[in-house]
Amino acid sequence: MQRRHKSIMATMQNNLHTNFCGMSLKSPIILLSGCVGFGEEYTRIKGFSNTTVGAVCLKGTTLEPRLGNKPHRIAETPDGMLNSIGLQNPGTNIVINEIMPSLKKNETRFIINISGSSIKEYGEIAKQSNSLLTKPTLQKMHPDVLTLEATAWLSSTQ
Numbered sequence: 001m002q003r004r005h006k007s008i009m010a011t012m013q014n015n016l017h018t019n020f021c022g023m024s025l026k027s028p029i030i031l032l033s034g035c036v037g038f039g040e041e042y043t044r045i046k047g048f049s050n051t052t053v054g055a056v057c058l059k060g061t062t063l064e065p066r067l068g069n070k071p072h073r074i075a076e077t078p079d080g081m082l083n084s085i086g087l088q089n090p091g092t093n094i095v096i097n098e099i100m101p102s103l104k105k106n107e108t109r110f111i112i113n114i115s116g117s118s119i120k121e122y123g124e125i126a127k128q129s130n131s132l133l134t135k136p137t138l139q140k141m142h143p144d145v146l147t148l149e150a151t152a153w154l155s156s157t158q
Contacts, residue, residue, distance in 0.1 A: 018054065023109060025054030033057040033113040038099050050107035058095070060115040063125050065091035087115050092125050 016027040031053050036042050039056035043049050050056055068088025075082045089095070095112070103110060114125040 025109060027052060027054040029053045030055045030057055033059050039103055039110060050104065053108050055109040055111055057111040058113050059089055060087045060113045061089050061092055061095045061125065062087055062115050063092050063121050065089065092128050096128060
């Protein structure tokens with residue numbers, strides 16, 4: 001029975017293979033940035049791994065480290081919750097030189113999520129991250145343009 005179960009799971013996994021934005025993924029499931037941090041936090045829980053997902057979109061990364069917003073960052077609502085973490089992250093240098101090398105690259109693909117408050121900052125992060133694009137584990141950069149739009153809106157209202 002166990003052998004048959006493994007065979008069914010392997011068949012299902014092969015059937016989920018897809019292409020997305022030029023990336024070959026073993027599954028159409030992409031874990032979203034923020035939900036799983038930098039992709040290794042939830043894998044510490046027994047039974048969880050990145051092996052069954054197509055990719056992990058890493059937590060938003062800014063050029064310089066950010067502490068994020070002061071508490072209280074989460075509010076419960078009748079329909080769910082709101083959060084305002086404030087893009088807490090260790091900065092591009094730590095992500096590129098410490099976090100990315102520590103990820104289990106044989107498990108899945110990783111998409112770096114870049115965030116900034118100006119076009120120049122996005123460009124600098126992309127430039128620094130570009131060396132990672134030559135490695136097979138990081139195939140895309142995801143610019144978090146909502147951050148830029150929110151910053152532009154805040155600037156225009158003040």
